[in-house]
Amino acid sequence: MPKIATYKEAVDYLYSNLPMFQRVGSVAFKKDLTNTLALCEVLGNPQNKFKSVHIAGTNGKGSTSHMLASVLQEAGYTTGLYTSPHLKDFTERIRINGVTVDQQFVISFINKLQEIIEKIKPSFFEITVAMAFDYFAQQGVEVAVVEVGLGGRLDSTNVIMPELSLITNIGWDHMDLLGDSLDKIAYEKAGIIKNKVPVIISERQADIEEVFKHKAEGEEAPICFAEDFYEVVLNSDHAFNGFKVYWNKAFFLELNTFPLGGIYQRNNIQGVLMAAEILNEQGFIIPVTALQNGLSKVVDNTGLRGRWQKLGDKPMIICDTGHNKDGIQQVLKQLTLLSYNKLHIVMGMVKGKEPEAVLAIMPKDATYYFCEAKIPRAEKAQTLAEQAKVFGLHGQVIPDVNEALAVARSNASEADVIFIGGSTFVVAELNDL
Missing domain, CATH: 3.40.1190.10 (Mur-like, catalytic domain)
Known part of the structure; x- marks a missing residue:
């Protein structure tokens, strides 16, 4: 050997x-x-x-x-x-x-x-x-x-x-x-x-x-x-x-x-x-x-990272590794404490996580950027976007996590908030982490 x-x-x-x-x-x-x-x-x-x-x-x-x-x-x-x-x-x-x-x-x-x-x-x-x-x-x-x-x-x-x-x-x-x-x-x-x-x-x-x-x-x-x-x-x-x-x-x-x-x-x-x-x-x-x-x-x-971690200001950029309904519910509760003009969500999930339960509680007034982590278990960004549409969630499909964040940044004003999450592996791929 x-x-x-x-x-x-x-x-x-x-x-x-x-x-x-x-x-x-x-x-x-x-x-x-x-x-x-x-x-x-x-x-x-x-x-x-x-x-x-x-x-x-x-x-x-x-x-x-x-x-x-x-x-x-x-x-x-x-x-x-x-x-x-x-x-x-x-x-x-x-x-x-x-x-x-x-x-x-x-x-x-x-x-x-x-x-x-x-x-x-x-x-x-x-x-x-x-x-x-x-x-x-x-x-x-x-x-x-x-x-x-x-x-x-x-x-x-x-x-x-x-x-x-x-x-x-x-x-x-x-x-x-x-x-x-x-x-x-x-x-x-x-x-x-x-x-x-x-x-x-x-x-x-x-x-x-x-x-x-x-x-x-x-x-x-x-x-x-x-x-x-x-x-x-x-x-x-x-x-x-x-x-x-x-x-x-x-x-x-x-x-x-x-x-x-x-x-x-x-x-x-x-x-x-x-x-x-x-x-x-x-x-x-x-x-x-x-x-x-x-x-x-x-x-x-x-060295703990990825727990309601702030990555930038103007616009405020937050990431969190919460990846199931209970975890994301807590994140959404905290987002309500923030003052902002518009909310942008860069989101990806993995297979087997019952995305419907998560998508059903996501805010409908946010702009979404659907992405996917570079692992075999990742849910395809296009599939996630189609599932999200059933729950009244709309946005762009940009598979690469960092590209999705870059587009969100370009669309956001200084008074907006960008949130990145849905999967530990999406957060892990962020260059800014």
């Missing part, structure tokens, strides 16, 4: 030889943990060599993971962070104290495991999870924040035994793989709840909270709902300028310089604060200053 010599060869090998869910969809999803366990066994079970926090949910799990990792960094811990998908480069998936995995490690890891990779044919995600755990173990991280890829119960990351599990929320996404009801989706997410390991649910959802309570009871896992303890409120109802946080109705802290402009981050913040509280009870030392600084510096500390 020829050795891989360069980082480009390594990434090409991962993309071309291993099925990647983000690119090809459900054929890449393995419904058991056999391959991940086999890979970890060959590596000496690195997942058992560091403490971890496991984070699942439909929306917000990425932001929550980055925020908690930033808080732990500010508390002085050598902190690993595993998230997916990446926006610009593969190494973004694996970080220690915000620094991405060394490219040379990626090369040597694949060379080391090439024989077993060829033998068991794991998915792209299975390999990446094993790589992250091996890197964290070798680099001696004290704690790793591990974001679930898809679901929970059968996700490759579910081979860890964490100090704490956290589930952000449940919404309609990946129904073809996780189930056609919120109960079924919640059951899959609840699969990260482990025996006697505390679990936090960031927000109460009356329809499904019994699913979590039942699973936690069966595992003898202490369970709490973060919103019962923390309340995060906007400083202003009319524009975003930070949050005030209350604990058990008493003022706790203020975030005037919080860099993530999405008001939807309120629910994620309360989950992070609850996580820090429980970790403190377990012997971690996370002072309030670490909470304040970790949340305020999350972008600088962890």
Whole structure:
């Protein structure tokens, strides 16, 4: 077997030889943990060599993971962070104290495991999870924040035994793989709840909270709902300028310089604060200053991008990776807080996302620029435009994401707003990101 010599060869090998869910969809999803366990066994079970926090949910799990990792960094811990998908480069998936995995490690890891990779044919995600755990173990991280890829119960990351599990929320996404009801989706997410390991649910959802309570009871896992303890409120109802946080109705802290402009981050913040509280009870030392600084510096500390991120002024240009009905609903709610003359939306989606549910809630008075990401799963821009027309949405078909944004810019006045979204992969292709 020829050795891989360069980082480009390594990434090409991962993309071309291993099925990647983000690119090809459900054929890449393995419904058991056999391959991940086999890979970890060959590596000496690195997942058992560091403490971890496991984070699942439909929306917000990425932001929550980055925020908690930033808080732990500010508390002085050598902190690993595993998230997916990446926006610009593969190494973004694996970080220690915000620094991405060394490219040379990626090369040597694949060379080391090439024989077993060829033998068991794991998915792209299975390999990446094993790589992250091996890197964290070798680099001696004290704690790793591990974001679930898809679901929970059968996700490759579910081979860890964490100090704490956290589930952000449940919404309609990946129904073809996780189930056609919120109960079924919640059951899959609840699969990260482990025996006697505390679990936090960031927000109460009356329809499904019994699913979590039942699973936690069966595992003898202490369970709490973060919103019962923390309340995060906007400083202003009319524009975003930070949050005030209350604990058990008493003022706790203020975030005037919080860099993530999405008001939807309120629910994620309360989950992070609850996580820090429980970790403190377990012997971690996370002072309030670490909470304040970790949340305020999350972008600088962890490199988080694409969450209600401002890319320009006059016209204001905003992008967000929200890609399902629940996520986009939050984005649209925030758009109503902005003052503008006209709204321009550069939009693309991927197949399997039930576009009708999203298109039905999109504003009819916006001008649309339908585009498509350069991945096999991308919905054709022309197809999306035709689907959108049924819901009274009209605009141009400009397949290339950056060309679509350039046309939107040329059409917009300084008093307008341009929003880019509908898919993580559309946002990822932006040159300005």
